[in-house]
Amino acid sequence: MSLTLYVDSARFRGNQHLTLGRAPTVVPVAKGNGYGLGNARLAEEARRLGVDTLAVGTYDELPAVRDLFPGALLVLTPWRPFGAAAQEPDPRVVHTIGRIDDLPALLQRDPDARFVLERMTSMMRHGFSAAGLREAGATLAAHPDARLEGVALHLPMGGASHLSEVQRLMTDVVAADLPTHTIWVSHLTDHELAELARSWPDYTFRPRIGTDLWLGDRGALRVRATVLDVHPVTRGEVFGYRGRSAPKDGTLVVVSGGTAHGIGLEAPTGASTIKARAGAIARGGLDAAGFVRSPFSIGGKQRLFAEPPHMQASMLFLPSGSTVPVVGDEVDVRVRFTATTFDRVVFD
Numbered sequence: 229m230s231l232t233l234y235v236d237s238a239r240f241r242g243n244q245h246l247t248l249g250r251a252p253t254v255v256p257v258a259k260g261n262g263y264g265l266g267n268a269r270l271a272e273e274a275r276r277l278g279v280d281t282l283a284v285g286t287y288d289e290l291p292a293v294r295d296l297f298p299g300a301l302l303v304l305t306p307w308r309p310f311g312a313a314a315q316e317p318d319p320r321v322v323h324t325i326g327r328i329d330d331l332p333a334l335l336q337r338d339p340d341a342r343f344v345l346e347r348m349t350s351m352m353r354h355g356f357s358a359a360g361l362r363e364a365g366a367t368l369a370a371h372p373d374a375r376l377e378g379v380a381l382h383l384p385m386g387g388a389s390h391l392s393e394v395q396r397l398m399t400d401v402v403a404a405d406l407p408t409h410t411i412w413v414s415h416l417t418d419h420e421l422a423e424l425a426r427s428w429p430d431y432t433f434r435p436r437i438g439t440d441l442w443l444g445d446r447g448a449l450r451v452r453a454t455v456l457d458v459h460p461v462t463r464g465e466v467f468g469y470r471g472r473s474a475p476k477d478g479t480l481v482v483v484s485g486g487t488a489h490g491i492g493l494e495a496p497t498g499a500s501t502i503k504a505r506a507g508a509i510a511r512g513g514l515d516a517a518g519f520v521r522s523p524f525s526i527g528g529k530q531r532l533f534a535e536p537p538h539m540q541a542s543m544l545f546l547p548s549g550s551t552v553p554v555v556g557d558e559v560d561v562r563v564r565f566t567a568t569t570f571d572r573v574v575f576d
């Protein structure tokens with residue numbers, strides 16, 4: 229009765245060990261929906277992997293992982309003197325500081341606080357300018373006991389190499405004369421990390437990795453929805469919330485998985501150009517009837533929504549002649565793991 233994520237544990241963990249082998253200083257990231265697996269599960273996986281630090285996205289995510297992962301907990305969202313960040317001091321938490329005023333504010337509240345300084349990158353999300361980082365360095369010179377644990381750089385994904393940008397940012401780090409030699413980075417390739425290690429042998433680079441660590445072997449993950457009901461319909465028969473009529477004879481298949489799970493409409497099938505759409509209408513295709521492609525596959529074919537997904541279930545239209553699944557069967561679903569909430573995650 230569920231939208232279920234089935235995990236092949238051996239392959240899932242095999243990919244984690246491969247990643248650890250390539251990047252021994254890896255910092256696993258557990259944030260948001262836990263990449264579909266849930267942050268609590270990821271915290272347990274990180275403990276099993278034996279890494280010393282786990283990164284979470286926000287302060288609100290700490291309670292879900294705190295008791296499951298025994299090491300340091302790096303919070304990626306910058307610390308602010310208000311809201312969830314202004315919590316009880318915790319010696320395992322490593323804060324991210326990205327504004328000059330936040331540094332004395334944090335140290336005043338918790339002189340033993342552990343933190344990294346974030347240097348702004350071409351992402352332009354958070355962090356210090358080169359001058360800001362130097363100012364932070366000067367502030368820290370007056371706090372010799374402060375527990376600076378590194379400099380953080382958050383780089384854009386993919387595209388051209390980020391090596392020249394990181395090289396330039398590293399000169400800013402050196403100029404700030406900080407009492408740390410650890411650089412926390414994201415979205416660098418193995419090759420780029422190796423190049424940086426060669427260029428800056430005194431520094432340790434620690435890649436924060438989520439997607440490639442948890443979702444790097446898609447073959448380890450299979451998403452299936454339960455067939456909840458099956459109704460034959462004849463052409464013209466009315467169904468659904470919107471009382472639309474069946475464009476031809478076929479079968480309505482009700483499957484688990486709806487908007488609450490993050491199941492959404494996809495682009496209309498093929499007919500994106502006026503010409504293609506005219507052709508579809510001429511053929512009397514289902515897409516011409518306004519049916520939209522769903523992420524559910526039956527009989528190896530991606531099927532059409534009979535109407536937009538409901539909160540926890542979806543109605544699909546199967547044209548006559550297709551093999552109709554039976555209630556209780558499971559069908560494959562294609563999802564974006566970072567945007568899907570599963571009813572169950574099953575490890576074999």
Ligand SMILES: *Cc1c(COP(=O)(O)O)cnc(C)c1O
Pocket residue numbers: 257259304382413414415436437438439440
């Ligand atoms: C999410 C995030 C990461 C990990 O990104 P992936 O693409 O999932 O590997 C690294 N650093 C920061 C700051 C992030 O927010």
